[in-house]
Amino acid sequence: MIKFKLEGEFIPLIALLKAVSLVQSGGEAQMVVEDGLVKYNGTVDRRKRLKVRQGDKVEFMGKTIEVE
Template sequence: MIEFKLEGEYIPLIQLLKATNLVQTGGEAQIVVTEGLVKYNGEVDYRKRLKVKQGDIVEFDNKKIIIK
């Protein structure tokens, strides 16, 4: 489990995946999102510009990211 401290109101999903080092590039992040490999609060979500906010949970590659 990864705890991510949010600096501001939200972080775009793609930036979150990069910031937590689960992907290397923004392009790779876009691919994993469009292929349905990312879950947002328990549901597969295909929105690349999804605004992830405090209290949300993102899952990818058998890792859970909790937004604080």
């Protein structure tokens, strides 16, 4: 499990994937989200501009990111 400390009210999903180094670029992050490879709180979510907030969990490539 990867723990991510949120600095503000939210972080965009694409920025979160880049911040924890699960993708190399914003373009790659957009592709994996559009392809349905990312789960948000247990459900596949294809929204690129999704706002991830404290307490949310994001799953990608067998890894879980817990936002604190």
